[in-house]
Amino acid sequence: MGSATPTWVSDITYIATKEGWLYLAVVLSIQTRQVLGYSLADRMPDDLVERAFINAWNACLGLYGVVFHSDQGRQYASSKFRFALAKKGFTQSMCRKGNSHREWLRSTPRYTAPGLFFVGTRDGC
Template identity: 65%
Template sequence: MEVSVSGFHGYLKRQERPDPDAAIRLEIRAIHRASRGTYGRPRMVQALHNRSYTIGHKRVARLMREEMLRGKIKARFKHSTDNRYIQPISDNVLKRRFSVTSPVAAWVGDITYISTRQGWLYLAVVLSVQTRQVLGYSLSDRMPEGLVQQAFMNAWTKTPVDHGVIFHSDRGRQYTGSGFRSMIAERGFVQSMSRKGNCWDNAVAESFFASLKKEEATGVYPSKAQAHASIASYIHGFYNATRLHSALGYRSPNDYAKHLKHSA
């Protein structure tokens, strides 16, 4: 096939033309690395806006596709707490009032399993519904009532709150036990529990665990020590500090907590 001289020179000029998206591609790759490969299009768009880039969802989707980048898909909820023991059950006082703008102040707690080659670990967390921060956690190779008590006290000592705050959990025996019930009652909390077999009543905690399993604890850790280090890094160094949360208007939990404090 014959090509004209002018056509050939035009082709060369097009090949030499700089990529207008080169700078933004670098930013997208940097954000993807900083997010531990977790951000999909919505968070990527917001992260770019936070860096003063004016860019739309379609363009970001195209560039991520061309760079072969994609966010991780959240796993479905897996209920993990043993509720076979007969204990007093509190009403569902929270009633899925999970909005960060809800006037009802609430903490939520839950337990999940972490797999290592040295055996299971059990992670108990306490989160704020209003800020989505992990306020406290406890990681142990056993799952006694003391596991959730330690997570609660880790949260309480750092973030004391007024009386009347709801503490919501499932019906696991760690939360229905007299020790935990007394601990939160003495500090003015109103206990709330999910309805039987309904994990969506504790969706804030379940959603955190789904993110953790998708973004950090994705497989079997070589050792318990590595699991401890990984979970601490994820909670303190990423999830609370920098991870953009859709429920918070794509702010990090720590940033949103500061915003609420300054707005009060």
């Protein structure tokens, strides 16, 4: 049985291309495993995660009270991003330092498919 509280998770990865690196921020629903929003850039702008969040929120208009989980990266910890979450009625959740949010996901009852969430790592997770 899934959690009654909608939970979104987000991460940033990088992709090697012939023209250089691309940075990808993705927002996923824990309950549905669906990609709700993403943002892609050729550098790591401060608003990369905010754009991914806004894209996800626009795809799910009217959804409030969601838990938004991420690591403690500077993009997620910025006051601008925290304000964007609060403005939409979201509660921010972050991993403790040194704890991967991938481990947090694995500990949730609905985590069943390694490699489903994150791209570009050696073990597919």
